[in-house]
Amino acid sequence: MTDRPLPAGTAGPTGSARPVDRPTADAWAALGGPAELVERVGFHGPDDVLPSGLPVRRLARATVAVCSLAAAELGALRAGGPVPAVRVDQGAVATAFVSERHLAVDGRTPVSFAPHSGFWRTADGWVRTHANYPHHRTRLLAALGLAADAGPEQLAEVLGRLPAEQVQERAYAAGALAVAVAPVSTAVLPLVEHLEVGAATAVTGSAATAVTGSAATAASARPLGEAPVDRPADGIRVLDLTRVIAGPVATRTLALLGADVLRVDSPRLPEAEDAHADTGFGKRSTRLDLAEPADRAVFEELLATADVVVTGYRPGALDAHGLAPEALFARRPDLVVVQLCAWGWTGPWAGRRGFDSLVQAGVGIAAHEAAADGHPGVLPAQALDHGTGYLVAAAVLRALTDQRTVRPGGRHLRFSLAGTAAWLLHGIEPEEAAEPAARSVPAEPYDPSRWLAETDSAYGRLRHALPPIGYRGAPTDWSRPPGRWGTDAPVWR
Known part of the structure; x- marks a missing residue:
């Protein structure tokens, strides 16, 4: 399979009253x-x-x-x-x-990212970690030789001594999640x-x-x-x-x-x-x-x-x-x-675990959105x-x-x-x-x-x-709130 750019947009017909986005x-x-x-x-x-x-x-x-x-x-x-x-x-x-x-x-407002998740300075750049799930945090700390109860300060200290790509590959080998912040991918x-x-x-x-x-x-x-x-x-x-x-x-x-x-x-x-x-x-x-x-x-x-x-x-x-x-x-x-x-x-990364924040780091979005001091940025x-x-x-x-x-x-x-x-x-x-x-x-x-x-x-x-779906007659809310995860019977309605 060959990757290729997206097609050009479709223009409206001559005289169309509404411009096409x-x-x-x-x-x-x-x-x-x-x-x-x-x-x-x-x-x-x-x-x-x-x-x-x-x-x-x-x-x-x-x-x-x-x-x-x-x-x-x-x-x-x-x-x-x-x-x-x-x-x-x-x-x-x-x-x-x-x-x-x-x-x-x-x-109560939930916390989006756990303390061990985020951007960390490394010996030669930056790395983004994702450790929201306990098993991912445990694997990340183990990959870096840290105890399971190590805090963010200890994590930062170890990461600061290692090259970003080495952190990335050690995490990958251990089933953890860390990605080096890369320049914008072409x-x-x-x-x-x-x-x-x-x-x-x-x-x-x-x-x-x-x-x-x-x-x-x-x-x-x-x-x-x-x-x-x-x-x-x-x-x-x-x-x-x-x-x-x-x-x-x-x-x-x-x-x-x-x-x-x-x-x-x-x-x-x-x-x-x-x-x-x-x-x-x-x-x-x-x-x-x-x-x-x-x-x-x-x-x-x-x-x-x-x-x-x-x-x-x-x-x-x-x-x-x-x-x-x-x-x-x-x-x-x-x-x-x-x-x-x-x-x-396809490609060498196809089988790797990933989340939105990690993909932003790996494809160059974090670098593109970096602050003036070089700290990687994120999308809104x-x-x-x-x-x-x-x-x-x-x-x-x-x-x-x-x-x-x-x-x-x-x-x-x-x-x-x-x-x-x-x-x-x-x-x-x-x-x-x-x-x-x-x-x-x-x-x-x-x-x-x-x-x-x-x-x-x-x-x-x-x-x-509320849902953002918008057409004439579209629903304005869901028919039911979420039930407890994993507690419904395995049957169709």
């Missing part, structure tokens, strides 16, 4: 969406959101816009009417992109990869034309009846095999739009309850040990009637459990399978996570439409945080060079409280960000 057009083309629908997208709300040296605001609103448009497209298919207009509020987008920071549980990864079902060929960027394969031609997606405009994914069953932000944001969005989403985790892997309180809205969550025959049988029963499988693990990590895409399609050739990873699907949001999450949700919605309008059969799509980072670095014009988007009302000051709500849950009273 280039990042939105690029993302929509990458997802294989009909070019003429982009003209239905408009933006409003405050402009002074997600400030950065990179075009984060444009990335954020474009990813939400294509997700909204994909939902509107599927809804129109099921209702038998025209695709409704999409109106994305930039304030809602900015608030949702930092939903984990707005979360409060009975008045790699241009695909935003999305469309793979043939039953073959190993990938089509990158916007080339989502009809592909064939032995499995693809053997099955048709089940028919869908009518659905309410605010639930275009009603009746769709989604197996959610994702963790942390990007995948859970995608499946949280699908649940918002009516899908029956069941998250499945291993009982051997811990989860941060606060993270689930943020991303568990609208869906249910269960725990199954796929190494145990009884749990495996339950999982196979769920898979037998699923429509979509979304995975968020490293390439190859699920293969031993019979969950490689080829194995899934062998059992269910009509599935939509979407995979998400950190570093991309975990934008790679959230942006990729909305792209994944959009891809699922588009695939469901595509199965019923273009060709039947399975769909296999792949995303990576590094691919979204490459788009941010190289595929979107800087803010000052961008053409203004269509606007029907003047810009307004940003007040995030407008897009926050409170609801009771199994975790207590939650303050949370």
Whole structure:
């Protein structure tokens, strides 16, 4: 497979009253969406959101816009009417992109990063660590010869004596997470990869034309009846095999739009309850040990009637459990399978663990955003996570439409945080060079409280960000708050 830049945006026809937003057009083309629908997208709300040296605001609103448009497209298919207009509020987008920071549980604000996570000066530069989970902290300290109860001061002292790349590789060998802060990468990864079902060929960027394969031609997606405009994914069953932000944001969005989403985790892997309180809205969550025959049988029963499988693990990590895409399609050739990873699907880093903060460090975003004193910087949001999450949700919605309008059969799509980072670095014009988007009302000051709500849950009273999906008739909140992680029965609704 050869990586290549994203396609150019789709311009509106001569005399079009609404200018087309280039990042939105690029993302929509990458997802294989009909070019003429982009003209239905408009933006409003405050402009002074997600400030950065990179075009984060444009990335954020474009990813939400294509997700909204994909939902509107599927809804129109099921209702038998025209695709409704999409109106994305930039304030809602900015608030949702930092939903984990707005979360409060009975008045308590969770801590986003643990004391051993962050930027650290090394002997020759900087390194970024991620130690939010206890097992990652233990591995990091052990890799550096420190006791399991060593504090941040001891960690800083050891890191200051070592080269950044040596820290990175020692951590990797130990299953810990540390990445040297690198200069801006010149790699241009695909935003999305469309793979043939039953073959190993990938089509990158916007080339989502009809592909064939032995499995693809053997099955048709089940028919869908009518659905309410605010639930275009009603009746769709989604197996959610994702963790942390990007995948859970995608499946949280699908649940918002009516899908029956069941998250499945291993009982051997811990989860941060606060993270689930943020991303568990609208869906249910269960725990199954796929190494145990009884749990495996339950999982196979769920898979037998699923429509979509979304995975968020490293390439190859699920293969031993019979969950490689080829194995899934062998059992269910009509599935939509979407995979998400950190570093991309090819190359020496493909199999490495990663999180948004680490990818920012490894691809040069942290260096690009560095302060005057050289201290590495960060984006104003975990934008790679959230942006990729909305792209994944959009891809699922588009695939469901595509199965019923273009060709039947399975769909296999792949995303990576590094691919979204490459788009941010190289595929979107800087803010000052961008053409203004269509606007029907003047810009307004940003007040995030407008897009926050409170609801009771199994975790207590939650303050949370409202969903940013915007099309005529779109849902304004989830149908249910998050339940306790891993406590739901492993059954479909």
